Amino acid sequence: MRRLLKFLHTMGAIGLMGAMACLLVLLAAAPAPTASLAGYALVRGAMGTIATWIFFPSLALTLIAGLLSIALTRAYLNAGWAWLKAATGVLVFEAGFVNVLGPMQQEAERSARALAGSLDPGTLARSLGAERGTLWVLLAIATANVVLGIWRPRLVRLPR
Numbered sequence: 001m002r003r004l005l006k007f008l009h010t011m012g013a014i015g016l017m018g019a020m021a022c023l024l025v026l027l028a029a030a031p032a033p034t035a036s037l038a039g040y041a042l043v044r045g046a047m048g049t050i051a052t053w054i055f056f057p058s059l060a061l062t063l064i065a066g067l068l069s070i071a072l073t074r075a076y077l078n079a080g081w082a083w084l085k086a087a088t089g090v091l092v093f094e095a096g097f098v099n100v101l102g103p104m105q106q107e108a109e110r111s112a113r114a115l116a117g118s119l120d121p122g123t124l125a126r127s128l129g130a131e132r133g134t135l136w137v138l139l140a141i142a143t144a145n146v147v148l149g150i151w152r153p154r155l156v157r158l159p160r
Contacts, residue, residue, distance in 0.1 A: 002073060009065035013146065015058030019050055020139045023104070026050070027132050033114065033124040040124065041111040048108025051101050059096050063089045080155030081148045088141050099134040103127055 026047050033040040066089055069076060076082040107127065113119040 002069070005065045005069045005072070009062055009069060012058045012060075012062030012065060013142065015054055016062055017139065017142050017146075019055035019058060020135050020142070022050055023047055023055065023100070024132065024135050024139070027128060027135070030125075030128070033111065033121045037111075037115055037121050041108075041115040044104075044108045044111040048105045051104040055096065056101050059093055063093050079152065081152050084155060085145050085148050088145055092138055092141050092145075095134065095138060100131070100138070103131060 026043055030043040030047075031039040067086060070082050070086055107124070110119055111124055114121045114124055
């Protein structure tokens with residue numbers, strides 16, 4: 001069971017960080033909606049799909065496998081690094097759900113509506129900077145969690 005959870009946690013982390021990198025590249029490559037509404041809608045649709053089918057499931061898999069690993073492995077119960085990873089993992093989950101998944105899905109829907117003519121294209125692309133900043137912060141936290149998982153520093157010794 002321990003190896004299965006480690007495998008699932010690792011695969012989830014790979015998918016999560018890969019999805020964040022893809023979303024950052026697509027944010028950088030997205031044309032302005034005023035320059036090419038069709039191109040903007042296409043990129044935002046791809047971003048919504050990545051957020052829905054890769055980012056969020058990977059995030060959930062990573063968090064669930066990590067929490068189960070802590071619960072089932074006695075050595076992790078007293079390891080400060082494991083609890084720090086758990087705390088940051090929960091924060092990344094919440095921020096990813098609220099600040100990445102929701103806005104990406106909404107903007108994909110809004111850009112499709114603008115392309116269909118039922119929404120003013122001038123109202124699009126207002127959250128690009130915030131999305132980019134959130135993704136960079138989440139990517140940095142995910143990288144820090146990988147570092148914690150590899151080096152496992154003795155942060156705090158919890159009483160037994």
